Amino acid sequence: MxxxxxxxxxxxxxxxxxxxxxxxxxxxxxxxxxxxxxxxxxxxxxxxxxxxxxxxxxxxxxxxxxxxxxxxxxxxxxxxxxxxxxxxxxxxSPPLDAFKLHVGRTRTVLIAGGIGITPMLPMARALDAAGASYRLHYLARDAERLVLADDWTKFNPERVQTHVTATQGRPDLAGLIGPWEEGCELHACGPSLLLEAIRAAATAQGWPQQHVRFESFGARAHDEDGPLQVVLRQTGMTLDVAPGKSILDAMIEADVFVSYECKRGECGNCYAGVVSGEPLHRDVCLNAQQRAMGMTPCVSWARGPLLELDL
Missing domain, CATH: 2.40.30.10 (Translation factors)
Structure with missing residues (x-):
């Protein structure tokens, strides 16, 4: 439309x-x-x-x-x-509900990094309207990146806490999240490195994975990424993938049958077993056991020059 x-x-x-x-x-x-x-x-x-x-x-x-x-x-x-x-x-497009709010019976934790505040604002409004117990933590490198202040300053100040890392240092994520207890829900949106740290802090405090929800943003490519030759064992195909292009997109363009959904390393739908090569994991959804055996080709890369996938 x-x-x-x-x-x-x-x-x-x-x-x-x-x-x-x-x-x-x-x-x-x-x-x-x-x-x-x-x-x-x-x-x-x-x-x-x-x-x-x-x-x-x-x-x-x-x-x-x-x-x-x-x-x-x-x-x-x-x-x-x-x-x-x-x-x-x-x-x-019509609205797409890929990052749904789950209201915790005990409490709901919202963590936003930079522009990741955008989905948290309607979540916080809904929690306010429902009279739910929640806390919104807004992290940014400097104060000028704490955007949309006219929105989040309307909430009860006791519900919102800002963290400016340039002057305050890195926040204690474990302290922001708190220990797991029945009826808690955690939602976080921000760059992948922040989400990875949040997931580690939540896991260390006993949070079940199904009660931790992420939405990520930002480019996953790194300056040190080199070209890859990706071998697909089952199909017998070899793909040359340049840095800045995702392995998943290269497979899609080559008409490889591959399952995927979010293309942001959040759902694990494109998970592929690794036969050989050293993956550089940049997802926010796989646990250590899954990473030991495979990777998400939508966002992850590998130390070149060769990567072999069980596809």
Missing amino acids: RYLIDAIIRHGPMVKEFRLAPEGGAPLPPWQPGAHVELEFISRAGASHRNAYSMVGEEGGMLRIAVQREEGGRGGSRVLHDEFESGMTLEV
Whole structure:
């Protein structure tokens, strides 16, 4: 469906909020806290982009999303920041509920890293409305990255705690999460390294995996990644995969039959056994035993030059 950009609001040096109105005055579709939409657009240079963004909320019949400008990645966020203005249109998917809120009977812990605050805001509003016990922890490198302050400062101050790592140091994640007890739920959104640390801290305190839910963002490619030759044992195919391209995308382009869903290393649906090679795990869903035997090719890489998968 086409949406009109009604307004663009800057939040700090790196984030712009887009307020989008369905064309023709149509109402916004129903959605749940944690949902995201996918935007389709074309750059001035003719490159096609499809980017997913969490729904921050609604305002006057308009959908709110926040886009952080990323210098790396495939350039979609830069195109939105640099080339799109109020009055232009975007193709927007229906809301997708891949990161659902589970309200804890005892307490609910929300942890956001940087722009990861976006899905946490509607979650916190829903918890407020339900009278549930919760705590929102908002982590950022510096104060100017604590964006969307007009939203989270409306909550009871006792429910929200900010952590600026440049001045306060790294927070005690174990202390923020607390020990597991029946009726607790944990939701976290942020860069993969933060989520990996959160998962380790939660596991150490006895949290069952099914009560810890993640949504990640940011590029998984690292500067030191080298080219890979990926051998698929069952199909007999060999794929040359360049850094910056996911192994999963290379398999999809080669018409390899492979199961996948989130493509963000969160669901484990694309899990593949490793026959040989040294994986560099960048997922946020596999446990140590699973990592010892396989990997998620949607986000993970390997020390080159050769990786053999049981596919």
